[in-house]
Amino acid sequence: MVKTPRSPSGPGEPVPEPLRAGATVLEVLDEGGANRRIRVRVEGWPGFAAGQFVMIGAGPVMAAPRTDPLLPRPMAIYREIDGSGSPDLEILFKVGGRGTALLSEARAGDVVSLVGPLGTPFPGAIPGEQAILVGGGTGVASIYQLARERTRVRDGSVSVLFGARSAGDLMGVDDFEALDAVAVSIATEDGSRGSSGLVTDLLAAALADGIDSSRARVYACGPVGMMRRAAEVAKTHGIGCVVSLENHMACGFGVCLGCAAPLSAGGFGLVCREGPVFDAEAVAWEGLP
Template sequence: MQFASQILSNVEIARDYWRIRLTAPREFAAATPGQFVMVRIGGGLDPLLRRPLAVFDLGTDETGGVAQVWFEMLYKVVGKGTAMLSTMRAGSAVDILGPLGTGFDMGGDDEEKLLVGGGIGLAPLYLLATELVRRKSPVHLFAGGRTRDDLLCLTDFERLSVKCHCATEDGSYGAKGFVTVALNRHLDALAGKATLYACGPDGMLHALAKIAAERKLPCQVSLEGYMACGVGACLGCVATGKNHSPQTPDYRCVCTEGPVFEASELQWGA
């Protein structure tokens, strides 16, 4: 659905990272973890395209006896559109299309849920963690980044009683190095079943897909595709499926078939 949304708050939470809260119609409360929205910034043709942003959190406030649905997103200022969005204050209006896409499969409740992400890759994992905790699944977050600034909203995860394992490449917070080291250490000690859930750069997702395949674990990845329309019309955000070859092309549309895929269903290259 498409709707006019009002900004409730828009604050910088780390260098170049922002957290925004907006109003939504009642139907938006049915959004599921892993879904996203397409945001139109400004009323003109520049920027021309909407920006895809994952739903970070979702809730309802009672004001004067009237229920108001709200949702939050995380974004990083990297270009003109997000720079414009960072200048908008409470009361400003933006045009929203969503919720869109296919979200995470919650899986069984009798296993550990291991969430892996960093930077904006943490955005779709918080609503997922909220739902998994509600189902009483044990949840671990493995958060990685180049610096401490890339580890967003850890306090929010900790309030859910999620166990957080952190790593930074420069050693500014948590262990020094890649977060996959901490993940492998945890998996080595794991006694029961587990499912991996991840969002982040392609290199990290590729590494996780390899870990999951070697350990025979289910692994769901949320892809950060470059989207123009968000509804499968332009086919600009396709990912390569596992059966792809020059003779039998196999492409998956990230905005409609995803953004969440089982890692084993994709082709990750060498």
């Protein structure tokens, strides 16, 4: 059963202290294609706020030489589900490289290293917010908790726009559709599900459809090009846009400087600590890979 969120996500509100722990794998589910859902139990899990992430070990502890691969991988906390005592965690991921391949091979009872919750969460809602959430590929994993929380905004509305290359790349659609009062739309590049084209085309159409710009806000997570375009489309309509960046990370808590993102005001921001959530206007998009 899915756990009701307990954690705050208002600006300036305290977020739970991160924990460094061994997470016991409960199951790894095949979600079709390269998509996987891992459920883990973390004793003493402190809760999280929408937009935060964990650094999770690449595969079970001791299953591979610890230099192969050495680094854990950043993964959004998709949601909490009812566990025994404290809630269990779900993470949605796509098998791409060595780390996620090893993680996908974890079995029930294996222990993976985990540090979290980490990062600065999404800001609190504006009054009566019309939230338009845009998720590209695995980026949807970062916005599920946000969608749930925004359904509780008085006089507000929540739309979620999914984008993927093809139907087989979509993840989590059924979970979002199961949320009360969330309107889900899908765009696939090959037209195999939903409308044919880019999710940012869906966004442009949604914003052109007489939205109240004083109450609307766009939230985007996915490939850099998609987030950048989403920010441009939102700006054209005078609507604010918040993004969650997915830069490579080595440590996840501000030590290695490997995740630095260029800022429009000059200098860099650490995605793991100042982010992953940023106002789109604060990001120097041309400097991101």
